[in-house]
Amino acid sequence: MKRGRTWLAAIPPYLWLALFFALPFLLVAKLSLSDTALAIPPYAPRLDWSRGVAGVMAFVRGLDLEAYARLPQDRIYVSAYASSLRIAALATAVLLVLGYPIAYGMSRFGPAARQALVMAVILPFWTSFLIRIYAWIAILKPAGLLNSLLAQVGLPPLQLLNSEAGVIIGLVYAYLPFMVLPLYAVLEKQDESLLEAAQDLGATRAGAFWQVTFPLSLRGVAAGALLCFIPMVGEFVIPDLLGGSETLMLGRTVWTEFFANRDWPAASAVAIVLLATLLAPILLFQRQQAKVLR
Amino acid sequence: MRRPSTFNRVSVAAGLAFLYAPIVLLVVYSFNASRLVTVWGGFSTRWYAALLRDQQMLDAIWVTLRVGVISATLATVLGTLAAVALVRGGRFRGRTAFSGMVYAPLVMPEVILGLSLLLLFVSLGLPRGFWTVTLSHATVTLCYATVVVQARLASFDGALEEAAQDLGCSPAGAFLRVTLPNIAPAIAAAWMLAFTLSLDDLVIASFTSGPGATTLPMRLYSQVRLGVNPEINAVSTLLIGLVTLGVLAAYLVQRRRADRA
Structure with missing residues (x-):
């Protein structure tokens, strides 16, 4: 194929991303090494170009790991870190268990129905995330819909709003399409004759599923799990609206440090720790994406 | 032969019910005369009337729409360029770093x-407001736009473009006359996706916005924190209606194109 100078098209988006994506990251890293200060913006040192080399030297000497050193000493950060990973892992597991039968069921329908079902799964994603989570407040709150339903069948009320269970329900709800679609994409392409062959060779239906269908769908499982787990670790809106004050997650910690405590270096240090934690899963996900798109 | 079993049907139906029930409830209760979610007080449009009198909410809607249109347009142009470079550009220098950033x-x-975008604007000395939110949204949604256009471009046969060039078109002319019309549905879908994501974003807008540029999600968030409020149900219903119409229109346009092809 004639390629010519097509790569020139990369220049505008390249420059844009370098300025608005890569450079800001360096700034977060730099700020995480700075100290909190009573100034606007609230950190020190600030790079003073007008003083030339001396200014740069003074700036570099002012950097230290203090913001990081504070993190492991503060119980709040440690527990936020642990519970972010725990809640995201738990929600990913629930999503797999719920999402797999849905994706598998979808892949069993005829072509026209399959297309409509994919549309139906995508459609909620187009409605506002904030609004969908807000809807759950009305369902989960103490005098909400779920508890009035439970009362009608004579069951005791559940305390789900402002709890970890509430956060997991919200995460599962919001991320379900992100689990179902990658699973479906793999299951839909699977060759039906493999399953028939397994059954001809004496496998039961369940046996054929576990020995043929499931192992062949592991790529979808990995894609779905990563696509859900990574953003869930840093999720802010769901733990903030559905979780209690004791449900700490890293995304929420960054937000609180920044907006409530105005401790920008601490917020940056937490953000860097969050990013470092997610780096391995993100790279894994990117390698997978690159393989699929090529 | 594929045939859905009862188990398959039940799992799909339960999954869809789970996805749609909260949205349906929200829409239904936006017409509830009562303030309480558990009490049905009769059909009423009073919350929509209240919404029309809420100047702050209307301002926020206006800001959000402007941010959405401008940022989605920027993101779609840049995203299409990025997709073209990634699919057709070969192994140019810096491709790995580029696709990583995308x-x-x-x-x-x-x-x-x-947080990182905010720090950029602070160090550049840009006052936070309408434009900082718009630039931030363009940056984030450009990645989604790229993926959407890239998928379509990858499945489009490059030989058609080559044929146009063999028949005397310039490379740019072949792209504009052959490739662009073919990937146009994906470009439209990319714009819609970018616009929706911008309309929906709370976190990035909260960091990068300033006084006078409160977006609708920011306004909704501050209201939601105070508790359930039927006026929010009304705004939500309007938003859901708008998005549903948009998606349906996009679907119909694509179907008509597919029928003609």
Whole structure:
């Protein structure tokens, strides 16, 4: 194929991303090494170009790991870190268990129905995330819909709003399409004759599923799990609206440090720790994406 | 032969019910005369009337729409260029770094994106407001736009473009006359996706916005924190209606194109 100078098209988006994506990251890293200060913006040192080399030297000497050193000493950060990973892992597991039968069921329908079902799964994603989570407040709150339903069948009320269970329900709800679609994409392409062959060779239906269908769908499982787990670790809106004050997650910690405590270096240090934690899963996900798109 | 079993049907139906029930409830209760979610007080449009008198909410809607249109347009132009470079550009220098930057924001936690963009604007000395939110949204949604256009471009046969060139078209002319019309549905879909994501974003807007540029999600968030409020149900219903119409229109347009092809 004639390629010519097509790569020139990369220049505008390249420059844009370098300025608005890569450079800001360096700034977060730099700020995480700075100290909190009573100034606007609230950190020190600030790079003073007008003083030339001396200014740069003074700036570099002012950097230290203090913001990081504070993190492991503060119980709040440690527990936020642990519970972010725990809640995201738990929600990913629930999503797999719920999402797999849905994706598998979808892949069993005829072509026209399959297309409509994919549309139906995508459609909620187009409605506002904030609004969908807000809807759950009305369902989960103490005098909400779920508890009035439970009362009608004579069951005791559940305390789900402002709890970890509430956060997991919200995460599962919001991320379900992100689990179902990658699973479906793999299951839909699977060759039906493999399953028939397994059954001809004496496998039961369940046996054929576990020995043929499931192992062949592991790529979808990995894609779905990563696509859900990574953003869930840093999720802010769901733990903030559905979780209690004791449900700490890293995304929420960054937000609180920044907006409530105005401790920008601490917020940056937490953000860097969050990013470092997610780096391995993100790279894994990117390698997978690159393989699929090529 | 594929045939859905009862178990398959039940899992799909239950999954869809789970996805749609909260949305349906929200729409239904936006017409509830009572303030309480558990009490049905009769059909009423009083919350919509209240919404029309809420100047702050209307201002926020206006800001959000302007941010959405401008940022989605920027993101679609840049995203289409990025997709063309990634699919047709061959192995140019810096491709790995470029594709890394394109895909990373897709999975990056929003708080990190918001914080880093804010720090950029602070060090550039840009006052925070309408334009900083718009630029931030363009940056994040450009990645989604790229993926959408890229998928379509990858499945489009490059030989058609070559044929146009053999028949005397310039490379740019072949792209504009052959490729662009073919990937136009994907470009429209990319714009819609970018617009929707911008309309929806709370976290990045909260970090990068300033006085006078409160977006609708920011306004909704501050109201939601105070508790359930039927006026929010009304705004939500309007938003859901708008998005549903948009998606349906996009679907119909694509179907008509597919029928003609």
